[in-house]
Amino acid sequence: MVSAAIALAFLPFLLTLLLRYRHYLLLLYWAVLLGWLRDRLSGVPREQRAFQFLLAHAVPGDPRHVLQTFDRWSQQREHLSCVGPVKGRIVERLLAERAPLWLLELGTYCGYTTVLLAQGMPPGARLYTVEVNPEHAAVAEKVLRLAGIDEQRVQLVVGTPEAVIPRLRQQHRVPQVDFVFMAHWKSCYLRDLRLLESHQLLPAGATVLADNVLCPGAPHFLQYARSCGRFRCRLHRASLEYFDAIPDGIAELRYTGTA
Incomplete structure (x- = not known):
């Protein structure tokens, strides 16, 4: 009973933390955990997966299009720590x-x-x-x-x-x-x-x-x-x-x- 009461007392505080830092938790999931899991399951590093995406979608010899394709990858597929x-x-x-x-x-x-x-x-x-x-x-x-x-x-x-x-x-x-x-x-x-x-x-x-x-x-x-x-x-x-x-x-x- 006492433990349940303590847990209930801390619940609003925990909810506040989750709401305040929800974007950072999403970043942790998207940029770290998901990438790590896909690395292990595929056996191919995410950087190499990103390059394969570039090969399939970027226009060779066009730096601007290469950057735009990088952005598509990081926005829609997997996060890369680029500028x-x-x-x-x-x-x-x-x-x-x-x-x-x-x-x-x-x-x-x-x-x-x-x-x-x-x-x-x-x-x-x-x-x-x-x-x-x-x-x-x-x-x-x-x-x-x-x-x-x-x-x-x-x-x-x-x-x-x-x-x-x-x-x-x-x-x-x-x-x-x-x-x-x-x-x-x-x-x-x-x-x-x-x-x-x-x-x-x-x-x-x-x-x-x-x-x-x-x-x-x-x-x-x-x-x-x-x-x-x-x-x-x-x-x-x-x-x-x-x-x-x-x-x-x-x-x-x-x-x-x-x-």
Whole structure:
């Protein structure tokens, strides 16, 4: 009797939690549990399943259509953690405004943002994209070729940002990077930003964009960017990719080079 009374007392609280966080529970089901189950049942990773969908539905050599097909997959089939169309338009606008010649992407994943950046780069620009997972890198390589993007414009480097960033200048002949897009592990954002600084890879005026700074969030990165005195920081608020009800944002950092 006492246990039942306690349970009834907590019921309104539990219902409130379920209502407040229902969108996050749906995200957990759609993006994690369902994908994990299908991976186990099919024996084929979701990234490879997404690429097979691209092969069947995307127009080869058309980067814009490849991105639209990616969006169809993530909206109708299975969730992929890509920047998505809403935040993608923010990236495209900033890329057009800055017209960078040296670009760096940390976290290639399946190549969605790589294609987005490559198709918006000015002539003569070069993009280096870093992916730690070899299987994801293999999918991204095929996505880039499907979109008609060759190795003269984009070089995919397999490795950790922590290992690749110190070698950019000497091994890859990258003098500095004008435009950086971060979409890898959020806990690594701050470390890798400081690596770029310590290796003097950011010229004055360089742009650093960091995705998902609100969901799942990168608070230490944001605190550093706002307080160190070397960046002008702006937050572009949007929704989480393919989940309009969950708030997210892209942090835009402009490097001043002065403390």
